[in-house]
Amino acid sequence: xxxxxxxxxxxxxxxxxxxxxxxxxxxxxxxxxxxxxxxxxxxxxxxxxxxxxxxxxxxxxxxxxxxxxxxxxxxxxxxxxxxxxxxxxxxxxxxxxxxxxxxxxxxxxxxxxxxxxxxxxxxxxxxxxxx
Numbered sequence: 861x862x863x864x865x866x867x868x869x870x871x872x873x874x875x876x877x878x879x880x881x882x883x884x885x886x887x888x889x890x891x892x893x894x895x896x897x898x899x900x901x902x903x904x905x906x907x908x909x910x911x912x913x914x915x916x917x918x919x920x921x922x923x924x925x926x927x928x929x930x931x932x933x934x935x936x937x938x939x940x941x942x943x944x945x946x947x948x949x950x951x952x953x954x955x956x957x958x959x960x961x962x963x964x965x966x967x968x969x970x971x972x973x974x975x976x977x978x979x980x981x982x983x984x985x986x987x988x989x990x991x
Contacts, residue, residue, distance in 0.1 A: 914980030922979040929986025952987035
C-alpha cells in the first residue's frame with residue numbers, strides 16, 4: 861500500500877495538466893473473502909485511496925481503479941492455474957476466465973479522453989462474478 865500511496869501523492873503534486881491515474885487492485889477490494897483478511901484489507905485500502913485521490917486531484921487529474929477478477933496471469937499459474945480459479949469461473953455468468961489483454965483494454969480507455977467524465981470509480985473486470 862505504501863508504494864501506491866507515495867506514488868499517487870508524488871505524481872498528483874507534480875502534474876499540473878489533465879492526467880489519469882489508474883490503480884490496479886482486485887475484486888477483493890469490493891467485498892470480503894473468508895480466510896483472506898490481510899489481502900482483502902490491502903485491496904480495500906487501495907479502493908479507498910483511489911476514491912480519496914479522485915476528490916483531492918480533480919478536476920485536473922482523474923483517478924480510477926481496475927478491479928480484475930479471475931484473470932489468467934502468472935500469479936494464477938503460480939497457485940495452480942485454471943484449477944485454482946475454477947470455482948470463480950463456475951460462479952461467473954460468462955463461465956470463463958479473463959485474459960490480461962482485457963484488463964489492458966480497460967486501462968487504455970481510462971487513460972484516454974474518452975473517459976473524461978469518469979473518476980473515483982472502481983471498474984470491475986470480473987466476468988460478472990458478483991451480480
